[in-house]
Amino acid sequence: MASQAFDMEIFFKALADRTRLRLLNLMREDEVCVCFFVEVLKTNQPKISRHLAYLRKAGIVAARREGKWMHYRIVTPSHPHAERVMKEVMTWLSEDRETQRDRERLIKVCCSPQPPLQIQGAPRPASLST
Amino acid sequence: MASQAFDMEIFFKALADRTRLRLLNLMREDEVCVCFFVEVLKTNQPKISRHLAYLRKAGIVAARREGKWMHYRIVTPSHPHAERVMKEVMTWLSEDRETQRDRERLIKVCCSPQPPLQIQGAPRPASLST
DNA sequence: AGATCATATTCGCTTTGACGAATACAGATG
C-alpha cells in the first residue's frame, strides 16, 4: 500500500523550516533557477543549495540542469495524503505575508529592465519570461 | 488576517516527529490519559510527557486534569489551512500500519478484562469505556 | 503530616541540523 512507502516524519521535517517553505513558495508555479532564490531571499548561495538538497533528499523537489544553471521544481508526491497536504501548504503560502513579498520580489527581479548583476543572463522562470 | 497569527514552521516542527504523530493518532477520537500513551507506545513516561508538552506549546493539543490523571486532546487549529492539514494528517495516520497497530493496542489495553497494572483504575477514553 | 500514585521537569549526554566561510566541482568560454 502506498501509505507505507512514504515517511511522514521525513516529509514534515522538510516542511519544518522557514527557508525551505519560502523556497517552495517561489517554485509554486514554475521551476526556478538557483540564482533567483539567492537574489530573492537575500542570503548566501551555499545556504540555498543546502536547503534545496534537503528538499531533494526528502523527495519534495527535483532538479534539472541547463548548462551552468540548475532549476528546481516541486515534485507532486505520489502519496495521496502527502499530495493533499502539499497542495494545502502551497495555498497557505500564497496567503502568507512574507512569502507574498518574496513572490513580488521574484517578479521584480525577473522583469526588471535593469536586473541585479547576479541575475543577468540567467534563464528566467517560464511564466515570468518577457 | 488569520494567516499571520499562525507560525507554519512551529506547526510543522510539531508534526515532524514519529512519537508525536503516534500520540496524535491515539487522540484521534477522544482525549486520552497519559498512562495509556505510556502503555501503548511501550516507552518511558518522561518521554511521553515531554512530547506532549511540545505539542501543547505548539498549540496542537490541550490538557485537562482529572484528579491525579491528565487527559490530552487534539485542539482544532483556528487557522483554516492548519485545520485542513491536521485533518489530512489524521486520516493519513488512520491508514498507516504502525499507527493502526497502536490503536489496536489502545483498544486492547482499555477493554481487556485484565488490564496491565499501570492502567488499572485509570479513566478510560470515553469512546472505549465499556 | 506522611505515603503513594500520576505526571512534569531537570540534568547530562548525544544527535541533528542550521549557519558562514572556504573549497570543490561542472559547464561555458577564451
Place this chain on the structure above:
DNA sequence: CATCTGTATTCGTCAAAGCGAATATGATCT
C-alpha cells in the same frame, strides 16, 4: 589548456532537540 561562473559540498561551530535517569510537583488517601 586556463579561466570564469554557477552550484554543490565540506569544515568547524553553535543551538535545538532527542533520550534515559533522576528528581520535583501535585493530587489523593491514610
